[in-house]
């Protein structure tokens with residue numbers, strides 16, 4: 001077999017894996033209502049087992065369960081509209097053959113394509129403490145990645161500025177340009193969600209996935225609050241506020257003619273990257289979870305008015321609620337209209353694995369700043385992350401970080417082969433110094449992550465925050481000669 005045949009075969013194989021991964025993620029979204037209904041049925045079964053006298057005291061609960069169903073319908077409606085707007089970047093109609101022909105054993109199980117996007121929240125959405133470190137490795141290497149050479153913002157095919165509607169709506173789109181005309185007509189949204197109506201969704205994959213996948217959908221819903229609801233403002237102030245302040249302080253003379261650039265790896269649902277863009281940076285979010293990208297694309301590109309959607313993010317946990325009303329409360333999304341937020345031209349979201357997309361030679365010395373927020377601990381090898389951050393920064397460029405070190409691949413019971421290099425903060429800094437960084441600001445900031453602000457239990461992190469500057473090469477060389 002020639003090299004080009006081999007390359008073609010490899011590409012087909014990778015695309016097939018990506019399709020498989022995406023199918024499973026879409027199926028997880030479709031499984032959401034059924035899994036939620038199963039929970040409600042379970043609550044009802046428990047209620048029915050109560051002695052008559054106890055039932056009489058709690059006679060309001062059956063009504064609560066009906067209300068829960070309506071909340072699930074509302075969330076499902078949001079999810080279905082989001083899926084309708086989604087244009088898969090790969091050909092979803094292809095058979096699994098390409099994958100099955102490769103006999104390396106990796107096709108015998110699903111490639112769900114996603115590490116847990118919410119692995120920083122140690123309480124599960126169902127209220128049970130658990131480790132959400134799924135360890136499933138993303139295979140989104142090609143289809144939706146901004147290749148390093150195409151990460152030049154405007155005009156790139158894979159990482160495209162969306163120009164749907166009019167020019168004032170320019171905003172990032174992670175999809176194929178042909179999808180840019182797909183705008184959800186919100187005027188047709190019925191007042192009460194009709195979740196039975198699957199218009200445009202029938203061709204999408206519907207099959208059962210493990211509950212752990214549905215948990216990821218619930219995590220995305222919590223992330224929506226963090227990034228796109230007024231309820232998440234306090235958390236954003238804690239996490240994003242200090243980062244934005246540092247960016248302003250380090251780049252005081254931002255000018256519209258030639259804005260500084262900023263990369264946000266592990267951008268989640270994209271709010272931080274958007275806020276950075278609004279400060280006057282050419283900002284690029286990088287994210288490899290399709291769970292996240294499907295949702296961020298919908299909010300960034302399709303939402304047309306503030307509060308367009310009402311969701312019920314906290315319904316999936318009966319634990320630590322002060323009242324049923326608290327648990328059932330709606331949250332309006334988005335809290336701002338992204339397209340009119342004042343973004344700087346060139347804002348983009350780039351799908352793909354940070355290491356794959358930015359680890360190559362074309363990205364070297366490209367960025368004025370890199371911002372990592374709750375991202376460093378997603379690494380299999382944090383040293384590799386730091387090396388890449390150093391490589392892609394210009395000399396004198398700035399790296400701002402905030403987050404804990406809750407290594408996502410630590411404690412992977414039963415998956416001993418998962419690589420996970422788990423360093424202390426002291427060692428992380430040592431590695432950074434070795435890659436030519438010097439520490440300019442360092443503090444600890446208490447933050448939450450996708451926490452229900454009204455719950456009786458809230459996890460707090462004492463997050464490490466720093467600003468490091470990549471020393472100019474000459475300084476680095478001189479210092480190593482002096483040692």
Ligand SMILES: C[S@@+](CC[C@H](N)C(=O)[O-])C[C@H]1O[C@@H](n2cnc3c(N)ncnc32)[C@H](O)[C@@H]1O
Pocket residue numbers: 115116117118119120226239265266267268269286287288289292352353354355373374375378379
């Ligand atoms: C804990 S979340 C933080 C999200 C966001 N920065 C925030 O503060 O809300 C980590 C994010 O990084 C993404 N991620 C993990 N590993 C990644 C990788 N290798 N490349 C790109 N994104 C990654 C996850 O999918 C997830 O969305």
